Every structure is written in C-alpha cells, then in structure tokens.
Amino acid sequence: MRTQVDLQLSNIKKGDMESLGLLYDLTNKQLFGLCYTYFKSKEKSEDALSEAYLKIVKEIQKFDGKKGFNWMYTITKNICLNRLKEDTRYTINEYNDDMQNEYIEDEKNDEASTIVEIANKVLDNKEYKILILHAMYDYKFKDIAKIVGGLETTTRWQYNNALKKVRKEYENYEK
Amino acid sequence: MKTMKNKDIEKILSNSSDLAPSKELKDKVIKECTPYIPEAKEKRSYFPLRRVMAFAAVFVFLFASLFSGLGLYNEKYESVYIDVNPSVELVVNRFNIINEVNYIGDDALQAYSNVKLKGKNIEDGLDVIMETLYNKGYFNEAEMYISVSSQRGEKAEKLLNNLVEKAEKNKKNKGYSVNINKEKFSNEEKSEAKKYNISPAKYKLIKEIIEYDDNYTMEDLKNNSMKNLKDIHGKGPGRKPNK
Numbered sequence: 383m384r385t386q387v388d389l390q391l392s393n394i395k396k397g398d399m400e401s402l403g404l405l406y407d408l409t410n411k412q413l414f415g416l417c418y419t420y421f422k423s424k425e426k427s428e429d430a431l432s433e434a435y436l437k438i439v440k441e442i443q444k445f446d447g448k449k450g451f452n453w454m455y456t457i458t459k460n461i462c463l464n465r466l467k468e469d470t471r472y473t474i475n476e477y478n479d480d481m482q483n484e485y486i487e488d489e490k491n492d493e494a495s496t497i498v499e500i501a502n503k504v505l506d507n508k509e510y511k512i513l514i515l516h517a518m519y520d521y522k523f524k525d526i527a528k529i530v531g532g533l534e535t536t537t538r539w540q541y542n543n544a545l546k547k548v549r550k551e552y553e554n555y556e557k
Numbered sequence: 558m559k560t561m562k563n564k565d566i567e568k569i570l571s572n573s574s575d576l577a578p579s580k581e582l583k584d585k586v587i588k589e590c591t592p593y594i595p596e597a598k599e600k601r602s603y604f605p606l607r608r609v610m611a612f613a614a615v616f617v618f619l620f621a622s623l624f625s626g627l628g629l630y631n632e633k634y635e636s637v638y639i640d641v642n643p644s645v646e647l648v649v650n651r652f653n654i655i656n657e658v659n660y661i662g663d664d665a666l667q668a669y670s671n672v673k674l675k676g677k678n679i680e681d682g683l684d685v686i687m688e689t690l691y692n693k694g695y696f697n698e699a700e701m702y703i704s705v706s707s708q709r710g711e712k713a714e715k716l717l718n719n720l721v722e723k724a725e726k727n728k729k730n731k732g733y734s735v736n737i738n739k740e741k742f743s744n745e746e747k748s749e750a751k752k753y754n755i756s757p758a759k760y761k762l763i764k765e766i767i768e769y770d771d772n773y774t775m776e777d778l779k780n781n782s783m784k785n786l787k788d789i790h791g792k793g794p795g796r797k798p799n800k
Binding site: 394395396397398399402403406407410411414415418424427428431432435436439440442443498514518 | 576577578579582583585586587589590591593594595596597
C-alpha cells in the first residue's frame with residue numbers, strides 16, 4: 383500500500399489528476415482515523431481531512447518520492463493540532479440539528495457509537511488514540527508507537543489495557 | 558450481563574460507518590484540490606548531446622569500415638588457377654570475391670569471353686567455369702587442375718580443399734566427364750610460369766615431365782591440355798612416367 387501511495391503522489395506531482403482519486407481511496411480511512419482521535423467528531427474530522435488533502439496537493443513539489451504516507455500523515459497531524467489550538471478559543475459543545483441527526487442515522491451503528499462514547503469517557507487521550515487507530519483504522523502498533531510516542535510493546539500493552547477498560551464499562555452500561 | 562470480547566469491540570468499531578468519512582467527502586476533496594494540481598509537463602524535444610555523440614561515433618565507425626572495406630575489397634589476396642586447357646587465373650580478395658580475371662593464353666580468352674566472373678564468389682565462379690567448359694565440349698575425359706597461390710599457406714590449403722570438394726560435387730551432380738586434381742606450387746614456380754605465359758600448375762607438370770624426359774622442352778608442351786600432359790607424365794591410372 384505504501385508503495386502505491388508513493389506512486390500516486392509522484393503521478394500527481396507530474397500533473398496526473400486521476401491519481402488524486404486513487405490516492406484518496408488509498409489513504410482516507412487512515413487519515414480520517416487520525417483526525418478523529420483529535421476531534422472525536424465526524425464533521426470536524428472531515429473538515430481537517432479535506433484541508434489535509436488540499437495542503438498535500440499544494441505542496442506536492444516538496445514530496446521527494448519516498449515514504450509518501452508518512453509525509454501525508456505529518457501534514458494531517460499538523461493541521462489537526464493547529465485546528466485544535468483554534469478550537470480551544472471557542473466553546474466545544476456547540477449544538478445544532480445536523481450533529482443530532484448524525485447519531486440517529488443508522489441503528490446498526492448505535493452500539494459502535496456507544497462504544498466510542500464509552501472509550502471517550504473512560505480512556506485518556508493517548509489510550510483513546512491507540513484504541514481507535516488500531517481497532518478502527520488498522521494502524522500497526524509500531525506506527526501507533528511513533529504517533530503517540532513510546533515503544534511498540536508498551537503501545538500493545540496500552541491497547542489491551544484500553545480494551546479491558548472499555549469492555550468493563552460497556553458491561554456495566556448494559557446492566 | 559453481556560460480556561464483550563476484544564474481537565467484538567474491534568469488529569464493531571471497524572464496521573462502524575459512523576467513524577468513516579462520508580462518501581461525499583471524496584468529491585469535495587477532488588473538487589477543491591483540482592485547481593492546485595500541477596500542469597502535466599510536456600516532453601522536452603531536444604536532441605541529447607550524448608545521443609548525438611553516440612550516433613556520430615557509429616557513423617564514423619561505419620564510414621571508416623566502409624573505406625577500409627573498399628581497400629580490402631580490391632586487395633589481391635589469393636590466386637586460384639583452374640587449368641583444363643584453357644587456363645584462367647582468378648584473383649580473389651580476403652572475402653573470396655573474384656576481383657580480377659587473367660586469361661592465360663588465347664584459348665582461355667576465347668572460352669571465357671562471354672562469361673562474367675568478376676564480382677562473383679569464387680565457388681560460384683567455379684560453377685560458372687565448369688558449366689562453360691562443359692557446354693563448350695572441354696569436359697570429355699578431361700583433367701582439371703585446381704591450384705591456389707596465397708601469402709598465407711593455411712588459407713590457401715583450406716580454399717583449395719573447398720574448391721576441390723565443390724568441383725567434385727558439380728561433377729557428380731551434373732555428370733561431368735572430368736577428373737579433378739589439386740596442385741600446389743612454390744613462388745618460384747609461379748614466377749617461372751609467368752615467363753611462359755602458363756599457369757603454375759601446368760608449369761609444374763611440364764617441369765616434372767622434363768625431369769623424367771629431357772627430350773621435352775617447355776615450349777613443346779606448354780600448349781597441351783592438362784589431360785595430355787598428365788598422360789605424358791604418367792600419372793594416369795596404371796601408367797608410369799615415361800623415360
């Protein structure tokens with residue numbers, strides 16, 4: 383997959399528009415997951431993701447041909463951090479009809495939403511990030527370790543620990 | 558109480574469309590990014606210096622080869638003598654192409670006047686000569702001698718053997734009534750033969766006859782056919798040299 387990302391980035395650099403769609407298909411899930419760990423909001427994550435792709439294309443000439451996904455990840459992360467800094471100036475708990483409807487959309491996702499809410503509630507930021515990135519977005523532990531900082535073995539332990547916490551809380555919730 | 562396994566959590570989370578970007582986002586991203594995608598670069602239409610130099614080098618090499626080839630083409634490399642009576646000298650270059658034809662005696666000139674030999678490969682030339690001789694009635698229990706004179710002995714030997722083999726093949730295929738002989742001679746014999754305007758093979762045969770019988774002279778025998786000379790020499794089957 384990583385090699386494909388490098389290829390599509392190189393093609394975009396040469397002016398191939400079609401490669402943008404392919405690049406999006408290859409990377410959107412992982413980068414969205416990264417954004418979600420920061421914002422815990424689908425809407426905000428999509429905004430950040432959209433801005434990330436725009437910046438990637440604007441700065442495509444800086445891409446040196448290798449480790450493309452890592453390059454895209456860094457851009458996305460910096461956008462998320464910058465947006466978080468701006469967001470802290472405003473009230474986070476904004477309410478509007480659209481946000482309400484997002485969670486009523488699909489009954490099948492109720493349980494998933496519950497789990498995510500529980501995870502958000504019982505886990506600290508790092509544990510939450512590790513859980514979402516691995517369970518939801520298939521990030522490998524060694525990559526997550528680089529993101530959150532620390533060793534791979536430690537990250538793996540933190541993941542299992544986070545799962546235990548969420549499971550315990552979920553079971554209490556079901557009672 | 559419901560228990561939840563790790564796999565359950567992971568499966569639920571991974572199947573949650575709520576935690577994935579919407580399908581509309583892709584169109585939005587592409588629309589927003591399109592104006593910023595760099596223009597496709599056109600292929601530069603230049604002639605790289607390296608290619609030019611490589612091309613020039615090849616051209617010079619071919620040109621030089623051609624020139625040197627022309628020199629080699631006209632080089633007198635070997636002489637092939639075909640003696641029946643008439644006798645002819647075919648001078649070939651190193652590519653075995655006939656680049657000079659010397660008719661030895663008036664009968665040779667008469668026999669081969671309408672035959673184009675120059676420019677032919679020596680083996681093709683041999684085919685033509687044999688066919689001509691046959692058509693003109695020279696192949697009637699005749700003796701044909703093939704000899705080669707060369708600066709390089711090994712090459713002469715090889716060419717000679719090839720020509721004899723070729724002649725034998727022609728004889729068999731076309732039913733020519735001719736006996737094929739091969740002969741070698743020294744440079745001295747070659748230069749002496751020139752004085753008498755005969756082929757080296759003929760000179761050598763006559764010389765051997767004279768050694769056996771000094772009643773003969775070069776002038777007496779030089780106009781004889783190879784068959785007659787061979788008969789006199791005694792090399793025919795069952796014959797001994799006359800003394």
